[in-house]
Each structure stands twice: as C-alpha cells, then as structure tokens.
Amino acid sequence: MSDDQSSTVGPVVIEADSIVKRFGGAVALDGVSVSVRAGEIYALVGENGAGKSTLMRILAGILAPTEGTVLVDGRPLEGGTRAALDAGIALVHQELSLVPEMTVAENIMLGAFPTRGGAISRKEMQRYAGAALEEIGVAIDLDEPVSRLSVSLRQFIEIARAVARKPRVLILDEPTATLTPAETDYLLEMLQRLARGGLAIVYISHRLPEIFAICERVTVLRDGRHIDTADIADTTPDVLVDKMVGRELKQDLGVVRESNPGDVVLSARGITAPKVRGIDLDVRAGEIVGLGGLVGAGRSELVRAMLGVDPRTGGDVTVVVDGQVRRVGSYTSAVRHGIAFVPEERRQDGLALSMSVSDNIALPNRRSISRAGVTSPARQQAFASTLADTVGLRPPNVKRDSGDYSGGNQQKVVIAKWLGLRPRVIVLDEPTRGVDVGAKAEIHRLVRELADEGTAVLVISSDLPELLDLSDVIHVVRDGQIAGTLARDEADERSVMSLAAGESMVTSS
Amino acid sequence: MSTPHGINFGEAPARTRVDQLRRTLGRRTEGRAVALLAVVLVVALVMEPLVFSAYPVTLSRVALVGLVALGLTVVILMGELDLSVASTVVLAGVMMAQTDNVALGVLLALGTGVAVGLVNAFFVVKVGINSFIATLGMLFVLKGLAIVISRSEPIPLENITFAIQFGLPIVGPLTPRIVIFVLAFVLLHLFLTRMRAGREFYAVGGNRQAARDAGIPVDRRLVTGFVMCSVIAAGAGAIDTLERTAADPTAGSTVLLSSFAAAIIGGVALTGGRGSILGTLIGAFSLGTLEVGLTLTGVQVDIQQIYIGGVLLLAVMTDPASLRAARSSLRTSLHGVRARSTDRGLT
Amino acid sequence: MRSTRTAAAVMTLLFAASALSACGSDSASSASGDGTKVYALLPQGTDQPYGTEYLKAMNAEAEKEGLDLTITNSQYDADKQASDCQVAVAAKPDLIILWPAVADTVRPCLERAKAAGIPVTVTNSDVKEEDKSLTAGYSGPDTYGQGAASAEIMCELADGKDINILQVEGLTGNTTAINRKAGFEETIDENCPNVKIIASQPGDWNKDDSQTVTSEMLTAAGAKNIQGIYAADDTMVAGAIDALKSQGLDVKKMLITSIGNTKLGNPLVVNGELDGTVFQSSAWDGQNAVTLAAKVLDGEEVDEDLFMPSVKVTEANASDAEVTPNW
Missing domain, CATH: 3.40.50.2300 (Response regulator)
Incomplete structure (x- = not known):
C-alpha cells in the first residue's frame, strides 16, 4: 500500500451509476454509485444485509438493476452474465460454485472449454488451467475431481477460474471466510500482485484488517444506501465501523444489561461431531452466552449436534428441568425439555413460508391452544396475536403468509413460535442475519428481556458488535474447539477476532 | 498431492504411473457396475453357459434394453428425469406404421421424437415444471395418443419382407439393432466426453448455478438433452416396430423400468452430474445377461423381477454416498435409542 | 474393497434367489424324462387367474409326457416375447409352444424357429391365417x-x-x-x-x-x-x-x-x-398345449386344429x- 503502488492506478474500468434495486417492496440498494480503476483494490464494506452482495451481483450481470446503469469502459453493460463475462468481469462467489464431479482443470475452464475441430482439446485445457494456477501460484493436480479437495483449495480454484478468463475486473465476495490465516496472507499478497498487473479488484469483506492491508479505497454501504467513499489512507477502522453501524444504532446497542446469572441449565460435555472436536459448554439461567468465531469454525455444527438436530459422534448434553437433570438425546427430547432452537436458515429450517404467521406460531404450541385435541381458529389466532405483539411483528397481521414478511419479521415469527412454549433455554443461530436495523434492535431487546426473565440464552453471531453487545460471556470457536472464553469486560472486537482467526492476521493492521 | 488442510504453494509433485492409474480408476463411476457384471457373468457361466454360446441373443437383449437407457442417461446426467421414454417408443412406432414407405416411416418416427423432446423441454425449461411431473404427464398423454391413433390395435407394416430382413444379422451375429446400438453408444460417449456441449451437461447436472454463472447456456443444453433422449427413444421405437413387423400400441411396458435400472446399475446418479454412458452400457449388459440367463433356465417372470430388483437395490446401496448416509442414520438412531434409555433411567 | 463386498453380496443374493426359484419352478423343469426340451412362450402366467390354472395343467401334462418344459412370460409385451423367442431358439429345444402376445408380431419368431428347424405349436389364440403354414398346429378354444x-x-x-x-x-x-x-x-x-x-x-x-x-x-x-x-x-x-x-x-x-x-x-x-x-x-387349454406338442414331437402329422370342446353351461x-x- 505504498505510494508507488497507488501511482500505477489507471483509468476507471467499471462504474455503477446510481443503482437502485428493489425486490418486491424491499429496497436492497438505493442509489449506490461506485467506480473502480484499473490496478486498484477497492473495498466494499457494510454489515450483513447492507447490500454488498446485491451490488456485486449487479456488477457481475447476475441481477439487473431496477434503476441506474453499470458502465464498463463507459459503455452500458446489458445482457446478463454472458455479457459481463465477455466484458471481462469475473466474480468469485461466497458460496462455492464449482461442479464437484468435474476435475480441477474442467472447473477452471468451465463455460470456456477450449475446442479444436468441435472436440474439447484436453491439452489446451490443461495448458490454460495450469497457467491460471501458476498465475495465482497454487499447485493442485489438474486431474483431481474437485469433490476430493478441501474447502480452502476450492476457494483458490474459484479464483483460478476467474483469473483464467483474463478479466479486467475481479470481484471477490468474502474470499477469506474459509481460509486459514496462512492461506489468507497468501491470498492477500496474490491480490496485490494481480492488481499491480493492472487488474481492477472489488474486494468485499467484513474483516477490516484485510481491507486496511491491501485496499486503496473503500465504500461503506448501510441498509442499501451509499454512506461514504474514502481513501484507506484517510480513514481508520473505528471510523469505518461507526459508518457501517451508524451512530444512533451504536448508542442503542450500547445499553449494558445488568446480568444476574443463576444456576447452570444447559450443560454440554465433550461434544464431537463433524467439524466439532470435543467442546464443553454451560449456559446459566438468565445468562446470554455468545459463540463467536469465523464462518465455518464449527459453531452451527456445535449447537446442532448439542440439540440433536444433526447426529453427534460423542458427548453428552443435559438440561435441568424443575431441579431434575434430564439428558438431551434427540431433538425431540430437547424440545420436550423446553429448549427452543432458532436456526440459521430460517427459510429452510424455521418457517413454512406458504403458511400464515398464525399457523406457523401454532405449530409447536398445539397443546396450549387446543382443548381435547381440537383447535379452534379463534383461539389459535388470539394466541398468535399475543405472541406477535410480544415480538413486535409489523404489520401485526397474523393471517398473512409468512413469506410476505421481510426477513426481520420472519425471524420474529420464528422466535414468537418458540416463546409460546416458555422455553427454559433458547438457542439462536445468527438471529439478525439479513434483518433490517429496526428489526435487529427489537430482536436484541427481545433476547435481553428473555434473559431477564430467567431464560438461558445461547447466541451464535458473526456480527461482532452484536455479539459483544448481547453476550455476558463469549466463547470463541476456532477449528471445532473453544479457542478462548472472554467475559463481558475483557471482550472487544480485537480480542474476539484474534482468538477467532489465530494470531497472524490481526497483526497486519 | 495436496494435503487436506493446507495448500501447496509450489510446484505440483511428480506423479508415478501407478498413482495416476489408481487415481484414474478412483474417479470412475462404473466400478460397481463392473463388479456386478463380473458376478453376473461368472454365475451365468456356472449355471447357464448357453448365455455365452448364444451371445448374439444376449447382445440383442442388451441392445433392446440399452438403447433407450443410453438416451435416458443424457437427461439424468443433467439432473432431470424423462419418464416419457417408453411412451415415446410406442408412439414413434405407431407413427412409423402410418405410412407404407419404410424410410418415410423412420423419418416420421424420429420427427415424433424431436417433437416430444421439445415439448418435454418446453415444460421443464420454459414453464418450469419439475421434470418428473412434466414427463409423467407426457407418459400418459403420449400413450393415449398412441392408442387413439392406432385405434388400440396392432398395425402391421406393409413391407413385411423388409421388416423381417431387418431382424436378421447383417455381419456375423450383428443385427441392425446391435449395430445401431453400438453406434449410438460410441457417438454419445464421444459427445459426453469430448464435445464441449456434452461435457457441459455434467456441469448442468452437477451444479446448475455454477454452470449459469460460468456463462453456460443451461436452458439450451437442457433442450438439447431432452431432444436427444426422445429421439433415441423414438429410434428404438422404430427398430422395435421393424423387428416385430407391426406397431403395437401396448408394447414397451417393460422398457421404462429396465432402462432406468440399466442407468442406475451403471452408476449414473439420479441427482445428476455423476455417471457415464459407459456405465449405462455396462449396466445394460449386466441386466441383459441376467435376464437372458434367467429366461434360459426357465425362471418365472415374477422371480426374475426379484433378482432384478435385488441387483438394483444392491447397486444403489453400495454407492459410497448411500453407504455413508446409511451409516450415519444408523448411528443416529442407535444414539437416540441409547439416549432415550438413559433418559428413562434418570427420570 | 468395495467391489469385493458388492461381488460377495451379489453372489449371496443370486444363490439365494436361485434356491428360491428352484422350489418355485420345481414342477416346470424337473420333469426331464427323456430330455426332450420344450420352450413355452406365454404372455401371462401366475400373474393372471387364467394363466395360473393354465400353468398348473400344463406342468402336470408335461410331467406325464416326460417333457422338460421351460416357460417364459412376456406380460403381453410383444418385444419381450420376441426376445424370449430368440432366447428359446438359441437354446435349441425340440419344440416351441407359442401363445402369441400380439398375433401381428409373431412372424419373425416363427421364421427364426423355422430357420433353426424347431417346430412351433400354437396355443390359446391362433396366429394369423397367412402365418399358419409356419406352425405345426393349434390347440385352444374354437x-x-x-x-x-x-x-x-x-x-x-x-x-x-x-x-x-x-x-x-x-x-x-x-x-x-x-x-x-x-x-x-x-x-x-x-x-x-x-x-x-x-x-x-x-x-x-x-x-x-x-x-x-x-x-x-x-x-x-x-x-x-x-x-x-x-x-x-x-x-x-x-x-x-x-x-x-x-x-x-x-x-x-x-x-x-x-x-x-x-x-x-x-x-x-x-x-x-x-x-x-x-x-x-383354462385347464383344458394348458393341458392340450402339451398334448399337441407331444403329438408333433412323436412325428404325428397334425392337420386339424385341436379345438377345445365348446361345452354349453x-x-x-x-x-x-x-x-x-x-x-
């Protein structure tokens, strides 16, 4: 990031001009403009749901903007993915988009198989793919099927695929989420090298140290709005965080809860499962325990194995019910013993989107709303309305289909449906991912209230401010084990991140 | 070789020939099919050697089951299904018998195949109906059409001499059906392994989003696949009709299931993206040999079906993915039982 | 490893099933008196009420006549029957009994058998008039x-x-x-x-x-x-x-x-x-299919169709x- 480097920055290659994107009624992007120059690494930051991924998909031609245009070399980009590819825009997804049964070489050349006389030329394919791997400096056997490779290797193959197309713009979405610190360092170095070669790079990450290590400029998005664009040299991580989070919300989050933990309610010993390597964990009544760590560290796997949602290979979980110790062997027994689980993938696991809010809330509560096994619609609705009120569903119409509500309100419905059971323990996996700011604050309020009423709360969150703010104690998970435990007063962004990532990466800022 | 947890940032290590061979074999999806075929052949050799001395018969049975299965494989590789193949076979036969001219008839049959493929693809690609449902609908529609057009009677071909000639060997033991089958195999194999479009079928089935993102025209590939499958089924229908000297609107009742069975035994994954034409060929060989062997020993049809079902289940169960799933579900249920019993113990 | 396991499992299955079918088709194949081999190509069997009775009578008569009978069932699929016919011709039996699944489609089968010198008798429903010259006789309902x-x-x-x-x-x-x-x-x-x-x-x-x-x-x-x-x-x-x-x-x-x-x-x-x-x-039908076959095998010239008596009830x-x- 020295001066001579920024001097290599050339003309603007890609430009987004006043982009507006609406999904149905929801505004994902509201008049965002960015322009990236050749040889520049340009950072897009913002909290989850700020609109980074939507912007990236629009730049790559996957989504068409509702208003505004994308310009490449001053010419409007129209015609979807194909046109974007032809214009030299390459995208490295957060979700891996490789074909598992195909070889490394085939995946790198996917969509651009070299042919000779109609037939695929294996020799050419090997040559191009090999050159791309060489360019990023990673040695992988070209004939190996991708299904046999580790997740980090797959990430590098995605990058090789992008590079193989000789792009002029390379967009990366959280490329380091699955990488080890050493791999991350390597990747960052590689990106700098590619930029020196004249490539325009758009880098999306929530890891500020990485951004300060390699980027020249940064744009902050919040709630789909363009908040600020600055030279990295003129800003600091604190300033960026303030802009990402927004002042007023920061103050709102700053409420410190008087916590008053009681006895241990939920206790896990020696949990092992795929990606979980022997974890002990206790949650007390009235306590909020946070699980921090990077995506892929094994946090979700841990709670899913604890609650019996996914099979565990070892370990025991107990819950105290009215002074008696009960074992949690299966998810059914977990629910029976008063453990509520709000999963990460609420669309997939937590809600039946085609059913009304009222029906969804009624699902686990059939017993409390039916008499002699018969449910009356009126009673169900009254029951659902009360709970919808408690969680602050907006608009509070329980007859509407759950799918009609925004992400934040859907999450409230999931929480509401469990509140009816008056759970002893509530486990929330990424409770505010993809949720708007207002709903987020309300969900936080709700979680705190639950704890105040004596519920034991276990929260997984990748949103650091949220985790720091909610948790009475934070366990940081790395590589399937607890890397460290921080009490509220010892925990800050830096301490959590350094535990989460291992030492090497935070030092670079 | 790269280690699972870490990346080799240097030169790829040199590989020995043995390594390379082992890896190449490890990649193949036909392993189980080969094992099954070997067993079937050995058992046949012991119990009914006639299977081998009468190999032309075995070959033509393989071709009977196999041709439709080859086309079906193309669709399955893309992660779709075509349940209408058997009805396409029948309808193509009936269409063929509408004219006295054999060449024109064959063209009519193949044209029927193209039309059916386009309609299937239209429903799946444009309307967005799940291919299982779309082609299930077509199964009934086409079958009904065949019965209506033929007035539910067999239609004898005019040129019966040619038709009978068609059923006889042309070179050595090879009947035209076998020759066409081998030709179709070679062409499809080359298409799927060597041609760009064919190789992209695997991407469409393996990870459709990735295929789209990489700029592969997924919809066009799907249309091509459905049309190829239907045309091959229609070709099989024309061959069947010639060999039996008449179009029969009720024929082909056993085609659908055996062609699926051949593909599955051959290691083609119904989820798409995995398998090969070679696998289907081997699957068809296993199935054909098994059927001929059982028929020769006079095993009743009901019991033959037990064998075939057994082989099919074995083929699926021994799939590494299914084995893993079975292991983990077994473990979960055992774990659950253990937990429940301790549950009670503590109460 | 995996292949070995698969192979072992298939072996077991095949042997178990062959033991099973050996019991099942006991009466069908054990009557190998003088080793006279006969294939019966039927379009139905124990899957239909008519076929069930037909098979019983057929097997009983075959035992009496000392014929080694192999029975196939094409389930009214003409292609399957054509293939069964090829298998039968390849097995070189002394005679084939044919119950056409679809009368229009049996000509190639008859031609094949004729080329191999195997006589074919027809049971239950006759072949078409122009194909009759290729058969050695018909038994069944008039x-x-x-x-x-x-x-x-x-x-x-x-x-x-x-x-x-x-x-x-x-x-x-x-x-x-x-x-x-x-x-x-x-x-x-x-x-x-x-x-x-x-x-x-x-x-x-x-x-x-x-x-x-x-x-x-x-x-x-x-x-x-x-x-x-x-x-x-x-x-x-x-x-x-x-x-x-x-x-x-x-x-x-x-x-x-x-x-x-x-x-x-x-x-x-x-x-x-x-x-x-x-x-x-159906019992008469099954029995007389074998009776007629035995006559043809004995070298008797069968000129007339062997009709089931049309008993009035x-x-x-x-x-x-x-x-x-x-x-």
Whole structure:
C-alpha cells in the first residue's frame, strides 16, 4: 500500500451509476454509485444485509438493476452474465460454485472449454488451467475431481477460474471466510500482485484488517444506501465501523444489561461431531452466552449436534428441568425439555413460508391452544396475536403468509413460535442475519428481556458488535474447539477476532 | 498431492504411473457396475453357459434394453428425469406404421421424437415444471395418443419382407439393432466426453448455478438433452416396430423400468452430474445377461423381477454416498435409542 | 474393497434367489424324462387367474409326457416375447409352444424357429391365417364354435318364438371377437331365423363399456322391444345385466347368453340371471398345449386344429363338477 503502488492506478474500468434495486417492496440498494480503476483494490464494506452482495451481483450481470446503469469502459453493460463475462468481469462467489464431479482443470475452464475441430482439446485445457494456477501460484493436480479437495483449495480454484478468463475486473465476495490465516496472507499478497498487473479488484469483506492491508479505497454501504467513499489512507477502522453501524444504532446497542446469572441449565460435555472436536459448554439461567468465531469454525455444527438436530459422534448434553437433570438425546427430547432452537436458515429450517404467521406460531404450541385435541381458529389466532405483539411483528397481521414478511419479521415469527412454549433455554443461530436495523434492535431487546426473565440464552453471531453487545460471556470457536472464553469486560472486537482467526492476521493492521 | 488442510504453494509433485492409474480408476463411476457384471457373468457361466454360446441373443437383449437407457442417461446426467421414454417408443412406432414407405416411416418416427423432446423441454425449461411431473404427464398423454391413433390395435407394416430382413444379422451375429446400438453408444460417449456441449451437461447436472454463472447456456443444453433422449427413444421405437413387423400400441411396458435400472446399475446418479454412458452400457449388459440367463433356465417372470430388483437395490446401496448416509442414520438412531434409555433411567 | 463386498453380496443374493426359484419352478423343469426340451412362450402366467390354472395343467401334462418344459412370460409385451423367442431358439429345444402376445408380431419368431428347424405349436389364440403354414398346429378354444354354441343355447331358449335381441361384441378387430361374432350370427341365421339381432355394439371385453353400450342400445331400440341379449364374454354380460336392471327390466324373463363360464359368469347361471354360457377351460387349454406338442414331437402329422370342446353351461348343469369354473 505504498505510494508507488497507488501511482500505477489507471483509468476507471467499471462504474455503477446510481443503482437502485428493489425486490418486491424491499429496497436492497438505493442509489449506490461506485467506480473502480484499473490496478486498484477497492473495498466494499457494510454489515450483513447492507447490500454488498446485491451490488456485486449487479456488477457481475447476475441481477439487473431496477434503476441506474453499470458502465464498463463507459459503455452500458446489458445482457446478463454472458455479457459481463465477455466484458471481462469475473466474480468469485461466497458460496462455492464449482461442479464437484468435474476435475480441477474442467472447473477452471468451465463455460470456456477450449475446442479444436468441435472436440474439447484436453491439452489446451490443461495448458490454460495450469497457467491460471501458476498465475495465482497454487499447485493442485489438474486431474483431481474437485469433490476430493478441501474447502480452502476450492476457494483458490474459484479464483483460478476467474483469473483464467483474463478479466479486467475481479470481484471477490468474502474470499477469506474459509481460509486459514496462512492461506489468507497468501491470498492477500496474490491480490496485490494481480492488481499491480493492472487488474481492477472489488474486494468485499467484513474483516477490516484485510481491507486496511491491501485496499486503496473503500465504500461503506448501510441498509442499501451509499454512506461514504474514502481513501484507506484517510480513514481508520473505528471510523469505518461507526459508518457501517451508524451512530444512533451504536448508542442503542450500547445499553449494558445488568446480568444476574443463576444456576447452570444447559450443560454440554465433550461434544464431537463433524467439524466439532470435543467442546464443553454451560449456559446459566438468565445468562446470554455468545459463540463467536469465523464462518465455518464449527459453531452451527456445535449447537446442532448439542440439540440433536444433526447426529453427534460423542458427548453428552443435559438440561435441568424443575431441579431434575434430564439428558438431551434427540431433538425431540430437547424440545420436550423446553429448549427452543432458532436456526440459521430460517427459510429452510424455521418457517413454512406458504403458511400464515398464525399457523406457523401454532405449530409447536398445539397443546396450549387446543382443548381435547381440537383447535379452534379463534383461539389459535388470539394466541398468535399475543405472541406477535410480544415480538413486535409489523404489520401485526397474523393471517398473512409468512413469506410476505421481510426477513426481520420472519425471524420474529420464528422466535414468537418458540416463546409460546416458555422455553427454559433458547438457542439462536445468527438471529439478525439479513434483518433490517429496526428489526435487529427489537430482536436484541427481545433476547435481553428473555434473559431477564430467567431464560438461558445461547447466541451464535458473526456480527461482532452484536455479539459483544448481547453476550455476558463469549466463547470463541476456532477449528471445532473453544479457542478462548472472554467475559463481558475483557471482550472487544480485537480480542474476539484474534482468538477467532489465530494470531497472524490481526497483526497486519 | 495436496494435503487436506493446507495448500501447496509450489510446484505440483511428480506423479508415478501407478498413482495416476489408481487415481484414474478412483474417479470412475462404473466400478460397481463392473463388479456386478463380473458376478453376473461368472454365475451365468456356472449355471447357464448357453448365455455365452448364444451371445448374439444376449447382445440383442442388451441392445433392446440399452438403447433407450443410453438416451435416458443424457437427461439424468443433467439432473432431470424423462419418464416419457417408453411412451415415446410406442408412439414413434405407431407413427412409423402410418405410412407404407419404410424410410418415410423412420423419418416420421424420429420427427415424433424431436417433437416430444421439445415439448418435454418446453415444460421443464420454459414453464418450469419439475421434470418428473412434466414427463409423467407426457407418459400418459403420449400413450393415449398412441392408442387413439392406432385405434388400440396392432398395425402391421406393409413391407413385411423388409421388416423381417431387418431382424436378421447383417455381419456375423450383428443385427441392425446391435449395430445401431453400438453406434449410438460410441457417438454419445464421444459427445459426453469430448464435445464441449456434452461435457457441459455434467456441469448442468452437477451444479446448475455454477454452470449459469460460468456463462453456460443451461436452458439450451437442457433442450438439447431432452431432444436427444426422445429421439433415441423414438429410434428404438422404430427398430422395435421393424423387428416385430407391426406397431403395437401396448408394447414397451417393460422398457421404462429396465432402462432406468440399466442407468442406475451403471452408476449414473439420479441427482445428476455423476455417471457415464459407459456405465449405462455396462449396466445394460449386466441386466441383459441376467435376464437372458434367467429366461434360459426357465425362471418365472415374477422371480426374475426379484433378482432384478435385488441387483438394483444392491447397486444403489453400495454407492459410497448411500453407504455413508446409511451409516450415519444408523448411528443416529442407535444414539437416540441409547439416549432415550438413559433418559428413562434418570427420570 | 468395495467391489469385493458388492461381488460377495451379489453372489449371496443370486444363490439365494436361485434356491428360491428352484422350489418355485420345481414342477416346470424337473420333469426331464427323456430330455426332450420344450420352450413355452406365454404372455401371462401366475400373474393372471387364467394363466395360473393354465400353468398348473400344463406342468402336470408335461410331467406325464416326460417333457422338460421351460416357460417364459412376456406380460403381453410383444418385444419381450420376441426376445424370449430368440432366447428359446438359441437354446435349441425340440419344440416351441407359442401363445402369441400380439398375433401381428409373431412372424419373425416363427421364421427364426423355422430357420433353426424347431417346430412351433400354437396355443390359446391362433396366429394369423397367412402365418399358419409356419406352425405345426393349434390347440385352444374354437372361438367360432363358441359363438355358435352360445347361439344354439339362444335358439333353444327362443323355442321358435319371434324375438329381438342385442349383441355386445368384443374388442373391435380382435380375432377372438371377430370369430365369436361370426359364429354367433351365422348360427342364428341358420338355426333360428325367428331370433333377430336388432342392434350390435362393441363392449371391448370390459364390464363398464358393455353396460354403457347396452344402455344406449336399449334406449335406441326401446326397452320393450327387446327380449334377449348375447354378450361375447361373461365379463361383458355382467355389465349388460346391470344395464338391464338399471332400466327396471326383469332379468330373469330375458334370454341372456354369453361365453366363458368363468368364476364371474358361473354364479350368474346358477342364480338364473344368465341363461347359458359356453365353457372355456383354462385347464383344458394348458393341458392340450402339451398334448399337441407331444403329438408333433412323436412325428404325428397334425392337420386339424385341436379345438377345445365348446361345452354349453345352463342352469341344468351349472353346478356339475365337469364345468366347475377354473379362472
């Protein structure tokens, strides 16, 4: 990031001009403009749901903007993915988009198989793919099927695929989420090298140290709005965080809860499962325990194995019910013993989107709303309305289909449906991912209230401010084990991140 | 070789020939099919050697089951299904018998195949109906059409001499059906392994989003696949009709299931993206040999079906993915039982 | 490793199943008296009531004649039967018994057998006229004679009075349907011109269709003008009887005949609703398929079709042991 480097920055290659994107009624992007120059690494930051991924998909031609245009070399980009590819825009997804049964070489050349006389030329394919791997400096056997490779290797193959197309713009979405610190360092170095070669790079990450290590400029998005664009040299991580989070919300989050933990309610010993390597964990009544760590560290796997949602290979979980110790062997027994689980993938696991809010809330509560096994619609609705009120569903119409509500309100419905059971323990996996700011604050309020009423709360969150703010104690998970435990007063962004990532990466800022 | 947890940032290590061979074999999806075929052949050799001395018969049975299965494989590789193949076979036969001219008839049959493929693809690609449902609908529609057009009677071909000639060997033991089958195999194999479009079928089935993102025209590939499958089924229908000297609107009742069975035994994954034409060929060989062997020993049809079902289940169960799933579900249920019993113990 | 395991598992399965089938097909293949090998290519077997009885009688007769019988079942799939035929020809038996799945499609099979010097006898339903020269004989129901026998019952019942009747035919174009119709109509013309067939419709061997067409004919001709009904099989006659009942007609007063004497038709005769039917015995069919084969194997020249006697079944003999329905 020295001066001579920024001097290599050339003309603007890609430009987004006043982009507006609406999904149905929801505004994902509201008049965002960015322009990236050749040889520049340009950072897009913002909290989850700020609109980074939507912007990236629009730049790559996957989504068409509702208003505004994308310009490449001053010419409007129209015609979807194909046109974007032809214009030299390459995208490295957060979700891996490789074909598992195909070889490394085939995946790198996917969509651009070299042919000779109609037939695929294996020799050419090997040559191009090999050159791309060489360019990023990673040695992988070209004939190996991708299904046999580790997740980090797959990430590098995605990058090789992008590079193989000789792009002029390379967009990366959280490329380091699955990488080890050493791999991350390597990747960052590689990106700098590619930029020196004249490539325009758009880098999306929530890891500020990485951004300060390699980027020249940064744009902050919040709630789909363009908040600020600055030279990295003129800003600091604190300033960026303030802009990402927004002042007023920061103050709102700053409420410190008087916590008053009681006895241990939920206790896990020696949990092992795929990606979980022997974890002990206790949650007390009235306590909020946070699980921090990077995506892929094994946090979700841990709670899913604890609650019996996914099979565990070892370990025991107990819950105290009215002074008696009960074992949690299966998810059914977990629910029976008063453990509520709000999963990460609420669309997939937590809600039946085609059913009304009222029906969804009624699902686990059939017993409390039916008499002699018969449910009356009126009673169900009254029951659902009360709970919808408690969680602050907006608009509070329980007859509407759950799918009609925004992400934040859907999450409230999931929480509401469990509140009816008056759970002893509530486990929330990424409770505010993809949720708007207002709903987020309300969900936080709700979680705190639950704890105040004596519920034991276990929260997984990748949103650091949220985790720091909610948790009475934070366990940081790395590589399937607890890397460290921080009490509220010892925990800050830096301490959590350094535990989460291992030492090497935070030092670079 | 790269280690699972870490990346080799240097030169790829040199590989020995043995390594390379082992890896190449490890990649193949036909392993189980080969094992099954070997067993079937050995058992046949012991119990009914006639299977081998009468190999032309075995070959033509393989071709009977196999041709439709080859086309079906193309669709399955893309992660779709075509349940209408058997009805396409029948309808193509009936269409063929509408004219006295054999060449024109064959063209009519193949044209029927193209039309059916386009309609299937239209429903799946444009309307967005799940291919299982779309082609299930077509199964009934086409079958009904065949019965209506033929007035539910067999239609004898005019040129019966040619038709009978068609059923006889042309070179050595090879009947035209076998020759066409081998030709179709070679062409499809080359298409799927060597041609760009064919190789992209695997991407469409393996990870459709990735295929789209990489700029592969997924919809066009799907249309091509459905049309190829239907045309091959229609070709099989024309061959069947010639060999039996008449179009029969009720024929082909056993085609659908055996062609699926051949593909599955051959290691083609119904989820798409995995398998090969070679696998289907081997699957068809296993199935054909098994059927001929059982028929020769006079095993009743009901019991033959037990064998075939057994082989099919074995083929699926021994799939590494299914084995893993079975292991983990077994473990979960055992774990659950253990937990429940301790549950009670503590109460 | 995996392949070995698979192989072992398949072995086990195959041997287990072969043990199973050995019990199952005991009677079929163990009767290898003088080693005379015969293949029987059938389109049905234990999967149909008719075939079940047919197989029993066939196996019993094969044992008696000392034939080593191998039976296939193509489940009415003509392609499967063609393939079974190839297998049979390859096995070089001394004779093939063929029950055509679809008569239009057996020519290649007959040609193949002829080329291999294997005689073919036909059972149950005959091949087409132009293919008869390729076969060594036919045994089975005399479909023309069955129609005629049913007509004879009708004539006796009419007893010289002038009456009008309806006819429910079998599936259009089907050989059996055509022959039964011809047998019935020609015999009526000859023996009792006083009986008039005033309407005739196909019921497609199917009870519902028969009921529908009968209702239509009753309406068209006027129910009062009809004194009798002939249907080409027991299943269709049951539908016709339902149609009569639903129009409020007294079934017992009507003159009703059919063909079959099946487990469906026989009780109708016993209770008097059906006045007469013609026995088609699956046991006779199966037994005589082998009898005919044995004759051909013995070098006997079989010039004439071996027809199943068309035994008339009326209220008088419906409960006799000889006409106990067997399918």
